[in-house]
Amino acid sequence: MITSASNERVKFIRRLQERKARQETGLFYLEGLRIVAEALETGAGIEQVIASPDLLRSPFGQELVSKARERGLDVLEVSAEVFARLSLKEGPQGLAAVVRQRWMTLEDIAPAAGRPWVALDSVADPGNLGTIMRTCDAAGGAGLILLDQSTDPYDPSAVRASMGALFDQQIVRAGFEEFAAWVRKSNCAVIGTSDAAEQDYHAFAYPDPLVLLMGSERQGLQPHHLALCSAVVSIPMLGKSDSLNLAVATAVVLYEILNQRRDRG
Amino acid sequence: MITSASNERVKFIRRLQERKARQETGLFYLEGLRIVAEALETGAGIEQVIASPDLLRSPFGQELVSKARERGLDVLEVSAEVFARLSLKEGPQGLAAVVRQRWMTLEDIAPAAGRPWVALDSVADPGNLGTIMRTCDAAGGAGLILLDQSTDPYDPSAVRASMGALFDQQIVRAGFEEFAAWVRKSNCAVIGTSDAAEQDYHAFAYPDPLVLLMGSERQGLQPHHLALCSAVVSIPMLGKSDSLNLAVATAVVLYEILNQRRDRG
8 A cells, every 4th residue: 555645656646636647648537436436437538546444434335445356457556645735626425537638530520410519719718628528428419629719628627527528528629720620511400599599599490400500608609610600609798797608608508409499309 | 915814804804714803894805806896896895905016917907096095995015925825716806895785685685586596405505605696696596595505705705706796786694594585575576496396497487576595515405494485496407417516507598588588577
């Protein structure tokens, strides 16, 4: 059992909190009984399980460690003190994992009926990004296309907010020009949102398949984005607010798309 | 101009980052050109404006300070260094305010047609709470009823996420029993949400007026909450996720309520 926080393997795991280390290694860190259980279930590329026997008291947690060992996974045992140094949670549960990131390219994916894609331009807040993954999964979306300078979906805040949807949603990274070429080639409808659009999001009949394109928190959709859209819709705002939180706006439109599909039967 | 961060007035303002100090004083801190402008516009109870002339370079910002002075408000000038100590932002803009909290009680409010109330049980995350304020404002809601152990809507993260909706939404704090008595007396419909409910949120015809009751992030609605509901609805989740972020779930139902009202004309 590792009892020193200056152990090289422990330092390697801690560095995964930084984007640079995640980019260099292609790995990320996740923590908690439930999310490690999901990673084991979905066959996510677990490289290592980190367990602290002193903290990991529940039979469920111990069973997860046994399962990992049976699969031949590397299980690193650390003391409660070392685990606390790795942990990003209050009240750490004593189970974490180092997992391989799973990126796709536009060449790997195709528009599919009934499974909208969400394209995000330069999303800045990892919590927003994680919440959008979770919502996209719940609303039947296929995955996220992260355009240009988007924050990292493997940031600890994004991983936490995604609540496991990270393992089910496909994640694509692309530059705008590449995305525009993919849209033209696949002949897929792109629906944008903007508070300046005249078309009400609820009165609009959504095509299928589609990509829902959302602008960044600060800037919204830019002219080159709007030029790619077959339609741009707005969500009505009755109060003094002139915008919605990005994850909220994405959710409101995704559920409208789902409801229209359900209404059609 | 104050140039020392250990000045008593500066220390007083910094303490407002703590819930205890906010409770004792009934004040809170907010920061940024836009939100201070909104506070000035809406006649929020500004007790003090904090300005750092070195940072506050835009004509708009300087005009706000003049406006505050014309109204006889106390304007505290501080150096850029002192402002940075007070600031909770990267790239502080040099304008902040100390504002009086504005709480209401259930006795002050009544259900009103077309303006749903949102009741939150023990909401834990101030960012969620702020986002719900912002969404409630946009979706035409009347305000929030914070039940039992809810986090503080005047927490800096809640204030930031509310994007000014804090000044427009009515905020009520109440214990559950008091809320239940108000519901019975006012004969108002309470609609709950639960992933276990059979009633689909989109197929349900919402009464008007109503209170939308949302459970806490961790626990959802408890039996005593469900017993108060005239209906409980669920949002379909098609993926592996078995829940939505609280602010997202609230938004999805609030916009469904708004859409139904709009569809009826």
